[in-house]
Amino acid sequence: MEPEIPRGQANLSSRDLPDPQKVREVQEDYLEKKRPLIIIGPMAAGKSYIGTHFARFYGFSFVDADHLIVEKYGPISEIFEERGEEFFRKVEAEVISEVLTSPHFRNCVFSLGGGAPMSDAVARLLRGEQVVYIQVDAETVRPRIEHNKNRPLLQPHPVQKWSEIFEQRAHRYEELASYILDARGGRPITEMAAELYEFLQKERSEEDINE
Numbered sequence: 001m002e003p004e005i006p007r008g009q010a011n012l013s014s015r016d017l018p019d020p021q022k023v024r025e026v027q028e029d030y031l032e033k034k035r036p037l038i039i040i041g042p043m044a045a046g047k048s049y050i051g052t053h054f055a056r057f058y059g060f061s062f063v064d065a066d067h068l069i070v071e072k073y074g075p076i077s078e079i080f081e082e083r084g085e086e087f088f089r090k091v092e093a094e095v096i097s098e099v100l101t102s103p104h105f106r107n108c109v110f111s112l113g114g115g116a117p118m119s120d121a122v123a124r125l126l127r128g129e130q131v132v133y134i135q136v137d138a139e140t141v142r143p144r145i146e147h148n149k150n151r152p153l154l155q156p157h158p159v160q161k162w163s164e165i166f167e168q169r170a171h172r173y174e175e176l177a178s179y180i181l182d183a184r185g186g187r188p189i190t191e192m193a194a195e196l197y198e199f200l201q202k203e204r205s206e207e208d209i210n211e
């Protein structure tokens with residue numbers, strides 16, 4: 001399926017945006033610690049939506065593994081069709097490894113494809129990193145996927161297939177998560193971004209204590 005750039009800007013007023021001083025604190029921490037914030041979760045959970053908005057609020061760059069794959073190899077649906085899922089998983093793991101080991105991408109919010117954490121090689125790269133799992137349920141994603149024809153793994157019954165795949169993957173998402181962000185019901189982005197920010201601040205103070 002083609003990675004989606006989230007449509008529709010969230011409707012924000014200046015009151016919704018974070019305090020600039022706090023933004024600077026979080027950025028300085030990131031620049032110093034040089035760790036990307038990694039986002040995982042099932043298809044259509046809102047990884048790109050939450051990741052792009054969070055990155056914009058706090059001044060980080062946003063990197064999406066699916067986008068990098070498309071840039072290098074062309075549309076995901078064509079990769080699946082012409083070269084198969086195994087090939088896709090191989091390039092997916094390569095791209096993720098490149099990002100996580102490159103100094104160029106250190107200060108970023110990095111969203112992974114829904115199936116990426118299932119690879120043991122990718123899971124090894126994620127252990128010990130700051131990983132946020134975007135948790136949703138079938139009812140939350142239903143309107144986002146029910147008429148979708150482009151996601152190869154969800155055909156021919158998107159919601160049913162989503163639920164089956166989710167069941168196989170939920171345990172891995174939970175196991176890798178340093179933070180679980182409840183995104184059920186399509187919560188407002190400002191509320192979720194603020195919650196993520198709290199998590200980063202808490203991580204930072206715990207790391208400071210342990211240093």
Ligand SMILES: Nc1ncnc2c1ncn2[C@@H]1O[C@H](COP(=O)(O)OP(=O)(O)OP(=O)(O)O)[C@@H](O)[C@H]1O
Pocket residue numbers: 002003004005006007041042043044045046047048049050066113114144183185186187188189
């Ligand atoms: N909390 C939310 N409120 C409103 N719309 C949302 C929310 N979360 C996601 N969406 C919308 O749902 C759709 C899917 O979200 P998004 O593309 O971010 O999911 P994803 O997890 O990145 O999926 P993919 O599997 O394609 O990578 C988008 O159109 C997005 O704008």
Ligand SMILES: O=C(O)C1=C[C@@H](O)[C@@H](O)[C@H](O)C1
Pocket residue numbers: 001042043066076112113114115116151152153
């Ligand atoms: O859940 C999955 O396995 C996938 C999710 C998408 O992000 C893409 O990475 C691809 O369509 C496979």
Ligand SMILES: [Mg+2]
Pocket residue numbers: 003004047048049064066111
């Ligand atoms: Mg996405």
